[in-house]
Amino acid sequence: MILxxxxxxxxxxxxxxxxxxxxxxxxxxxxxxxxxxxxxxxxVYLFLNAEFMAAVQLxxxxxxxxxxxxxxxxxxxxxxxxxxxxxxxxxxxxxxxxAALFVVVALSLRSFVVAPPGKYTIELIQQExxxxxxxxxxxxxxxxxxxxxxxxLTVAIVGALVLAKRRLKx
Amino acid sequence: MxxxxxxxxxxxxxxxxxxFGFLTRRNIILMFMSIELMLNAVNINLIAISHYMxxxxxxxxxxxxxxxxxxxxxxxxxxxxxxFRNKATAHVDEVQxxxx
Numbered sequence: 001m002i003l004x005x006x007x008x009x010x011x012x013x014x015x016x017x018x019x020x021x022x023x024x025x026x027x028x029x030x031x032x033x034x035x036x037x038x039x040x041x042x043x044v045y046l047f048l049n050a051e052f053m054a055a056v057q058l059x060x061x062x063x064x065x066x067x068x069x070x071x072x073x074x075x076x077x078x079x080x081x082x083x084x085x086x087x088x089x090x091x092x093x094x095x096x097x098x099a100a101l102f103v104v105v106a107l108s109l110r111s112f113v114v115a116p117p118g119k120y121t122i123e124l125i126q127q128e129x130x131x132x133x134x135x136x137x138x139x140x141x142x143x144x145x146x147x148x149x150x151x152x153l154t155v156a157i158v159g160a161l162v163l164a165k166r167r168l169k170x
Numbered sequence: 171m172x173x174x175x176x177x178x179x180x181x182x183x184x185x186x187x188x189x190f191g192f193l194t195r196r197n198i199i200l201m202f203m204s205i206e207l208m209l210n211a212v213n214i215n216l217i218a219i220s221h222y223m224x225x226x227x228x229x230x231x232x233x234x235x236x237x238x239x240x241x242x243x244x245x246x247x248x249x250x251x252x253x254f255r256n257k258a259t260a261h262v263d264e265v266q267x268x269x270x
Contacts, residue, residue: 003171003172004172007172007176011176011180014180014184015180015183015184015187018183018184018187018188018207019187021191021203021207022187022188022190022191022195022200022203022204022207027197027199027200030200030203031203034203034206034207037210038210041210041213041214044177044180044214045214045217047172048177048217048218048220048221049221050217050220050221050229052229053213053217053229053232053233056233056236057213057236060236060240061206061210061236061239064240065206065239065240065243068243068244068247069199069202069203069243069247071247072199072247072250072251073199075251075254076199076250076251076254076260084196084261085196086195086196086197087194087195087196088194088195088196088263091194093193094189094190094193094194095190095194097189097190097193098186098187098189098190098193099186101186101189102182102183102186105182106179106182109175109178109179109182112175112178114174114219114222114223115223117223117224117225118223118224118225118226118227119224119225120224120225120226121224122224125226133226134226134229134230134233137226137227137230138230138233142230145234149234149237149238152237152238152241153237153240153241155241156240156241156242156244156245157244159244159245159248160244160245160247160248161248163245163248163249163251163252164248164251164252166255
């Protein structure tokens with residue numbers, strides 16, 4: 001019962017906060033609400049016994065990506081932006097599309113069947129600690145994708161520098 | 171024990187809100203934030219299913235999604251800065267050079 005109550009609170013807060021994030025007029029407010037949203041999502045990860053993912057969510061998303069967003073929002077000045085209307089004229093088309101997507105996927109959820117359980121039971125993870133179990137899997141079975149992720153991050157950093165660099169006048 | 175379908179419905183709701191925000195907001199920064207919202211919805215779904223299937227592969231996939239989201243945010247915000255330098259706007263309606 002208490003678990004359901006906690007889940008209900010976090011689900012409600014996450015949905016309300018997402019709606020708040022996309023409807024604020026001032027992007028700075030959106031970024032700050034999104035920070036709160038990420039804390040709630042990290043709590044949901046803690047519910048699911050994924051404490052390493054909760055830590056990564058807080059460090060990478062709340063600590064890294066949102067600070068980057070905040071920097072860019074403050075670099076791009078928004079004096080005129082906040083005077084005009086937030087949504088495009090045809091916002092009802094977007095709403096219809098999103099609502100149709102929700103209904104279709106929600107109806108298809110009923111026929112979802114969970115696959116037979118794997119070997120990582122809660123007891124095994126408790127015995128081995130979550131971070132260690134995840135790290136063992138990441139550095140053995142998923143070593144090649146891990147290297148590709150490193151390459152993607154390198155390319156992203158170089159690309160961001162090239163794009164944002166001021167061109168020298170020659 | 172909270173049933174798995176609740177988590178999937180929560181993830182679906184957040185994803186739909188992200189889709190709505192991406193389609194209808196005018197500010198390009200808010201559009202990027204909607205993309206982050208959608209990626210987070212997918213992460214909730216993956217971690218919930220990974221917990222209920224007792225398999226850690228879903229969480230590994232979520233870890234890669236976080237890495238790709240960081241790369242995407244860096245590139246996207248660099249594009250926003252380049253756009254703002256050329257057009258002095260963060261407004262997608264005014265960027266229409268490619269329109270024939």
